[in-house]
Amino acid sequence: MVVLLWMGVQGCARVPVSEEADVDGLADWPEPAPEHEKDIESPEHVPPFEPLRAPPRAANLLVLGGGGEPSSNEIALEKNVRYFQRTLEAQGLAPASATVYFANGNDGQATVRYLGEKAGKKAREQFKVPEIPHLKGPATLERFLEWVDQSARETPHQPAFIYFTGHGGLNGRHRNNNHLALWEGDTLTVRAFGLFLNRLPRTTPVVTVMSQCYAGSFANFIYQDANPKRPVVAQPRCGFFATVDFLPSVGCTPEVDEADYKDYSSSFFAGLSGLGRTGKAVASADYDKDGRVSYAEAHAFAKVDGETTDLPISTSEAWLQRRATRKDRRRFLSSPIMQVLRGGRPDQRHVVESLVGKLGFLPELSVRDNLKTAMPRTEEAVAYVERLYMELINIGMQEKLRASGSPQALAIFDRLLQCENGSWDRPPGAAPVRVEAPEAAATAP
Numbered sequence: 001m002v003v004l005l006w007m008g009v010q011g012c013a014r015v016p017v018s019e020e021a022d023v024d025g026l027a028d029w030p031e032p033a034p035e036h037e038k039d040i041e042s043p044e045h046v047p048p049f050e051p052l053r054a055p056p057r058a059a060n061l062l063v064l065g066g067g068g069e070p071s072s073n074e075i076a077l078e079k080n081v082r083y084f085q086r087t088l089e090a091q092g093l094a095p096a097s098a099t100v101y102f103a104n105g106n107d108g109q110a111t112v113r114y115l116g117e118k119a120g121k122k123a124r125e126q127f128k129v130p131e132i133p134h135l136k137g138p139a140t141l142e143r144f145l146e147w148v149d150q151s152a153r154e155t156p157h158q159p160a161f162i163y164f165t166g167h168g169g170l171n172g173r174h175r176n177n178n179h180l181a182l183w184e185g186d187t188l189t190v191r192a193f194g195l196f197l198n199r200l201p202r203t204t205p206v207v208t209v210m211s212q213c214y215a216g217s218f219a220n221f222i223y224q225d226a227n228p229k230r231p232v233v234a235q236p237r238c239g240f241f242a243t244v245d246f247l248p249s250v251g252c253t254p255e256v257d258e259a260d261y262k263d264y265s266s267s268f269f270a271g272l273s274g275l276g277r278t279g280k281a282v283a284s285a286d287y288d289k290d291g292r293v294s295y296a297e298a299h300a301f302a303k304v305d306g307e308t309t310d311l312p313i314s315t316s317e318a319w320l321q322r323r324a325t326r327k328d329r330r331r332f333l334s335s336p337i338m339q340v341l342r343g344g345r346p347d348q349r350h351v352v353e354s355l356v357g358k359l360g361f362l363p364e365l366s367v368r369d370n371l372k373t374a375m376p377r378t379e380e381a382v383a384y385v386e387r388l389y390m391e392l393i394n395i396g397m398q399e400k401l402r403a404s405g406s407p408q409a410l411a412i413f414d415r416l417l418q419c420e421n422g423s424w425d426r427p428p429g430a431a432p433v434r435v436e437a438p439e440a441a442a443t444a445p
Helices: 022-026 075-090 141-154 188-196 213-223 265-275 295-304 315-323 326-334 335-343 346-359 381-406 408-422
Strands: 003-007 014-016 060-066 098-102 113-120 122-128 135-137 158-171 180-182 187-189 206-212 237-241
Touching: 014 188, 060 075, 060 141, 075 098, 075 113, 075 265, 098 141, 141 187, 141 188, 180 335, 187 188, 188 213, 206 213, 213 237, 213 315, 237 295, 237 315, 237 408, 265 295, 295 346, 295 408, 315 381, 315 408, 326 381, 335 381, 346 381, 381 408
Parallel strands: 060 098, 060 158, 098 135, 158 206, 206 237
Antiparallel strands: 003 014, 113 122, 158 180, 180 187
């Protein structure tokens, strides 16, 4: 008997389901909305806000990275920051234009953990000083607040882009409010993150990319008090997250060879820039052929490129999935894939068509019927099935909303899409600049 690891209704673990079992349990994940839930976007609950004039092109860039202590400060996190800087350069932007806070900063202490030369059969654990160009200081709560306050004073109307590469913590009682692990034991919850961003003008867009464990919880920073039952805030916010709020993510390794790194942010920035970690060109993520790659398109690229167990999710996707009832989910699970796909955007079509190909599914059949003859054999393949199902929910709920949703809900969804369709501040259509990774990156820290 082949065992398929599947999502439990409580979202706390993948639970085993045999290949003979009914896959209706999929309709219970993520947790479905009640069939007759009152629309929280009713007029009396929604603050007035205007749609964005155009997708935001971020110019105010912040990187927070590293572990909370040396034992969890893996070299992959440092290399993620350096790859981010190479990505900026590939986009024609100055690496120094981003504010970077990492682990212990510039105090000269050896805190970056890596595996050095092998002693016998086992690689030896070692520590080194952070080596990141343009490093401003430690990744502490104090420094994050300094950046927010400085942005509010000096660049209040520049769209902000925040990249976090580090570790996350699960709030077992309230997964809507997980946290980031910062240096010196500092933590930053979803609720606090949203409250601090309120110091920026309510018209300033904020985009975030987060690769930590349980990252999907931060999709709730679009709500007041990080509570999905409360209204969406007036400030335009959106984000892209390595995985859902109850699962760990991959990518925190002390290994030094970047060619072996597989994680969400590596794929996201490869899609955004057109260049992978080792400097090689990747397939274009300009799925709508408009001459530029948006954040949403980079996110779509990562869903297909990432050969991991992660389940990437964005703010608009979490918002849509929360509205899907069990009846909705069963319909998407039982409908022919190609039928649901008709309502998809170009980036969504790329995800579905690519995952269908990877899984060997037949698009004229439903996910349910495909699973009768094409059971996934690895954890990564199981994740592909789950990503495919999530994408079909996104497409189906998007169509349902446009057909019968309230004007308030449509306004919120369209603004989330506008935000996610933003990009870095470079001219549309500008070709990426080839930037080689340092030769030593694959063999030395």
